[in-house]
Amino acid sequence: MKTNKSITTLLATIAFTFISASSSAVTPQEQGLAISKEAKKRDLGWVDSSADMLMLLRNKQGQESIREIKIKSLEIDNDGDKSLTIFNKPRDVKGTAFLSFSHPVGADDQWLYLPALKRVKRISSRNKSGPFMGSEYAFEDLSSFEIEKYTYKYLGEEKLNGLNSFMVEQIPVDENSGYTRRIVWLDDQEYRIQKIDFYDRKNSLLKTLTYVDYKQYLNKYWRANSMQMINHQNGKSTELKWENYAFKSGLKESDFNRNSLKRVR
Amino acid sequence: MQVKKLLKGLTVTSLLIPSLLSKSLQANEFELSGKIAVEQRQFFKSNEYEGQFKRSQASIFIEPELYWNWNDGSDSLTFKPFYRLDEHDDERSHGDIREFSYIHASDDWELRAGIRKEFWGVTEFQHLVDVINQTDSVEDIDGEDKLGQLMLNLSLVRDWGIIDLYVLPGFRERTFGDEKSRLRAPIVIDNDNIEYESSAEEQHVDLVARWSHSLGDIDFGTYWFHGTNRDPIISPSQQGEEIVLQQYYSQMDQFGLDIQMIVDDWLWKFETIYRDTKFENFWATQSGFEYSFIGVFDSAIDVGLLMEYSWDSRGEGNVNEAGANFQNDVFLGSRLAFNDMQSSEVLVGFSSDLDHNAVSFLVEANRRIGENFKASLDIRLFQSTNPIDQLYSLKNDDHAQLTIEWYY
Numbered sequence: 001m002k003t004n005k006s007i008t009t010l011l012a013t014i015a016f017t018f019i020s021a022s023s024s025a026v027t028p029q030e031q032g033l034a035i036s037k038e039a040k041k042r043d044l045g046w047v048d049s050s051a052d053m054l055m056l057l058r059n060k061q062g063q064e065s066i067r068e069i070k071i072k073s074l075e076i077d078n079d080g081d082k083s084l085t086i087f088n089k090p091r092d093v094k095g096t097a098f099l100s101f102s103h104p105v106g107a108d109d110q111w112l113y114l115p116a117l118k119r120v121k122r123i124s125s126r127n128k129s130g131p132f133m134g135s136e137y138a139f140e141d142l143s144s145f146e147i148e149k150y151t152y153k154y155l156g157e158e159k160l161n162g163l164n165s166f167m168v169e170q171i172p173v174d175e176n177s178g179y180t181r182r183i184v185w186l187d188d189q190e191y192r193i194q195k196i197d198f199y200d201r202k203n204s205l206l207k208t209l210t211y212v213d214y215k216q217y218l219n220k221y222w223r224a225n226s227m228q229m230i231n232h233q234n235g236k237s238t239e240l241k242w243e244n245y246a247f248k249s250g251l252k253e254s255d256f257n258r259n260s261l262k263r264v265r
Numbered sequence: 266m267q268v269k270k271l272l273k274g275l276t277v278t279s280l281l282i283p284s285l286l287s288k289s290l291q292a293n294e295f296e297l298s299g300k301i302a303v304e305q306r307q308f309f310k311s312n313e314y315e316g317q318f319k320r321s322q323a324s325i326f327i328e329p330e331l332y333w334n335w336n337d338g339s340d341s342l343t344f345k346p347f348y349r350l351d352e353h354d355d356e357r358s359h360g361d362i363r364e365f366s367y368i369h370a371s372d373d374w375e376l377r378a379g380i381r382k383e384f385w386g387v388t389e390f391q392h393l394v395d396v397i398n399q400t401d402s403v404e405d406i407d408g409e410d411k412l413g414q415l416m417l418n419l420s421l422v423r424d425w426g427i428i429d430l431y432v433l434p435g436f437r438e439r440t441f442g443d444e445k446s447r448l449r450a451p452i453v454i455d456n457d458n459i460e461y462e463s464s465a466e467e468q469h470v471d472l473v474a475r476w477s478h479s480l481g482d483i484d485f486g487t488y489w490f491h492g493t494n495r496d497p498i499i500s501p502s503q504q505g506e507e508i509v510l511q512q513y514y515s516q517m518d519q520f521g522l523d524i525q526m527i528v529d530d531w532l533w534k535f536e537t538i539y540r541d542t543k544f545e546n547f548w549a550t551q552s553g554f555e556y557s558f559i560g561v562f563d564s565a566i567d568v569g570l571l572m573e574y575s576w577d578s579r580g581e582g583n584v585n586e587a588g589a590n591f592q593n594d595v596f597l598g599s600r601l602a603f604n605d606m607q608s609s610e611v612l613v614g615f616s617s618d619l620d621h622n623a624v625s626f627l628v629e630a631n632r633r634i635g636e637n638f639k640a641s642l643d644i645r646l647f648q649s650t651n652p653i654d655q656l657y658s659l660k661n662d663d664h665a666q667l668t669i670e671w672y673y
Contacts, residue, residue: 057606065606066636091672092639093608094298107527109479117409118384122484124527127559130567134606178560254372258477259420259427263341263370265296265334 032152032168039191040147046221048074048251052243057135060235066090067133072264073144074251080104081144082256086264087133099261100125104146113261120258129178136207136229136238138178141198149173155183160194163187179206190214192222200233207231218247293337299329299345302670313661314451316444318353325350328363339370349404354446356456357403363413375420380413383431385475385486387525387534388551390573390596390616394521394536396490397473399437406448406645406659412437426478429488433471436493438512450658454499455509461493462515462543469493469516482527490519494542498587515542530557534573549577549589553596565605571598571614581620582653590655593619607632623649623656634669641668 026034055067068089074082080102087096095115102108108125128140150170158165165185172179180203185195193211200206211224227240254260306322326349334341345364351357366379383397397414404410415435421428441454463469471492478485494517502511518541526533532555539548553573561568575591582588598614609632617624625648631641643666649656 059606063606089636090608090633091298091637092300092633092670094672107482109482118382119386121387122479122525122527122532124530124532124557126530127557127567130559131565131604134604134608176559252372254422257422257427258479259375259422260370263338263368263375265294265332265338265341 028154029152031154032170033147035154035166035168035186035191036150036152036170037147039186039193040145042191043221044075046075046218047248048072049245049247050249050251051223051245054241054243055133055135055137056239056241058237058239065134067135072251072255074253074256080108080146082253083144084256084261084264095265097261097264099256099258100143101256102144102146104148108143111258111261118262120261126176128174128176136231136236137240140172140177140179141209141229150182157188158185160185160187163189163194165194190222192224205232215245217245221247293335294333296332297329298332298673299327300670300672301325301327302668304666304668306664306666308447308662308664310661310663312447314449316453317447317449318445322354322447323352324357330364341368342366343368354403354442356441356443357446359403359440361401361412365413373422375422377416377418377420380415381418382411382413383416383418384411385488385521385523386536387484387523388536388553388573389555389571389598390553390614391551391575391591392536393538393549393551394486394488394523396488396495396519396521396538397431397433399439399495401440403440403442403446412440426476429473429475429477431471431473431475433473433492434468436467436469436471436514438467438514439495439497441512447664448659448662450510452501452508452510455502455504455511458502458504458511459497460511460513462513463493467493483524484526485522485524487522488520490517490521492516494540498544515544517542530559531555532557545579547578547589549575549579549591551575551591555600565603567602567604569600569602571600572596584653588653591618595619607634609633618654618656621651621654623651623654625656637672639670639672641670642666643668 050070050072053069053071055069057065057067066089067087070086070088072084076082083100083102085098087093097113099111100108110123110125112121112123113119114121129138131137132139132142150172153169155167155169158167165187168184168186170182170184178201179198180201181199183197184193186193192214195211196209197205198207198209208230210228212228213225214222215225216222223242223245225242228237230237302325304324304326308320311319326347328345328347331344332341343364343366345362346360347363348360349358362380364381366377366381369376384395386392386395392408397416398411399414400408401410401412402408414433414437417432419430438456438459441456442449444453461467469492471490473488473490475486475488494515497512497514499510499512501508520539522537524535534554535550535552537548537550540546551573553571556570558568560566573596575594577589577592579589580592594616596614596616598612601611603609610630612629614627615624626646628644629641631639633639646663647656647659649660651657
């Protein structure tokens with residue numbers, strides 16, 4: 001197992017040495033795409049997942065506000081994931097739930113359940129750039145990563161957190177994105193995202209997202225326990241802390257429909 | 266083999282009820298949440314009708330929610346009582362069980378039994394197709410507060426949509442304020458001596474079937490309702506010395522359809538009903554759109570523009586016939602979502618009856634305070650010069666309302 005892995009790593013290293021050596025054959029675009037595809041490939045097959053997310057919002061003055069959220073996701077073959085987001089805190093939005101069917105190309109299908117009115121509202125998914133729950137995360141920062149959502153460019157290598165990392169520029173295909181580009185650092189061992197720089201519509205640095213404390217699940221899937229988003233322009237930050245990750249726990253399509261949206265806690 | 270299976274099935278069924286009970290006692294998960302609120306209404310003008318309180322109205326309300334679930338959430342029980350205590354209005358001081366229901370969820374079906382609330386519809390200014398629950402109109406005049414309804418609801422999930430079948434045993438009468446209340450008609454509506462078309466009166470069992478589905482960017486739902494009309498016919502009646510307005514509930518058959526379509530930043534909305542009663546049958550529609558500007562002026566603020574139009578085949582009322590309240594009315598509104606830490610929101614709305622002079626204006630603003638409090642400010646202004654219009658009786662009832670809610 002371990003030998004296998006190191007052989008793969010060795011082969012990958014050789015491959016990339018080869019790629020960078022014969023750079024005339026492979027364009028930075030192709031290389032950026034290849035790295036992103038590899039990262040996506042390594043994260044396929046988790047079937048379903050659930051996790052508890054704690055959001056810590058901090059403003060410039062250091063005031064804090066908490067969001068407590070549960071997220072359930074289902075991997076769909078040849079399409080984007082289905083996900084259900086359930087709010088527990090702040091208390092006034094407790095029971096509010098959000099159902100999303102994401103698609104690699106085109107708009108996602110999204111419904112919001114408002115428990116006070118018992119109302120299920122279909123909502124427009126064009127609002128990608130808006131803040132999620134008043135945090136520094138935009139809706140698009142929390143949606144599933146799909147290859148088709150960006151075009152790519154390999155920018156080089158850099159040492160980050162003591163790890164050799166690839167730098168890949170990702171340019172959103174969707175014109176409703178709040179970003180002109182993102183620069184993503186992935187470590188060359190496990191292809192885990194270490195850091196993302198977000199550039200706003202005027203192409204100036206807006207936010208930096210740092211992934212901390214990775215843990216491996218089912219011997220394959222890496223998830224960061226903590227994700228820190230800093231907004232350089234307004235001085236606010238939002239930290240995400242993940243707990244109780246579970247994979248392949250038997251979630252079904254029936255856990256992701258309008259009925260379950262109204263019932264879920 | 267088959268006999269064995271059948272026996273097994275029977276055993277499971279016979280074990281189900283006691284095990285349900287015992288399991289609910291040793292539930293996997295129990296949650297207590299809810300809210301307590303204080304509310305202050307301030308009317309800008311003194312009372313118009315005799316007996317009404319003058320200007321200021323304070324009240325408090327409590328709405329706890331107890332929730333149990335077991336079997337990994339596939340069985341759950343919810344209990345949500347509500348009680349409001351009002352300074353003046355004895356009818357507004359009232360309690361209700363908003364919810365006391367059991368849900369069993371299976372892969373492609375769900376059974377919901379008990380007192381519940383069900384909302385249907387897509388528009389914002391009038392809720393035409395929403396028919397299951399009676400309006401708790403002493404709470405507010407927007408018709409969004411509802412009384413709990415006893416029901417048995419089987420929900421079937423299919424590839425071609427969700428089918429909901431309802432049996433509704435028992436009917437709830439609409440709540441109306443007493444003589445002291447404001448936001449009422451010149452004559453008080455009698456909450457006793459209510460009459461029904463059905464000899465079963467409030468024991469009539471209503472039936473509903475609804476089909477709802479999503480197809481691409483379109484969501485729709487359609488239903489047939491057979492049972493007691495939630496809207497009472499109100500007519501003057503002599504009660505001893507006094508003249509009061511008496512409530513009469515007819516039987517009705519109602520077809521309803523609601524459609525919402527997303528086209529880029531536009532949400533197109535349409536609701537229609539056809540109602541057939543002993544006295545009248547009519548069509549009514551509510552249609553319009555909501556357009557969203559995301560992040561205006563490089564800020565995090567979203568601005569939504571709303572426009573809706575109401576039409577009703579009964580037309581405008583006159584001396585002989587009551588007509589419809591919303592028969593040729595236009596609604597304009599704007600919703601501001603600040604997307605800040607406190608989730609601040611403001612809704613401004615304006616409505617006008619195009620057949621005669623009657624306009625109303627509303628502002629609803631709310632934001633979170635700290636982690637567990639929420640403050641809401643509502644302002645409503647009414648203007649009408651036509652005695653036939655419903656707003657006419659409220660023309661002196663312009664008011665502001667401040668509510669502080671504590672969530673736990």
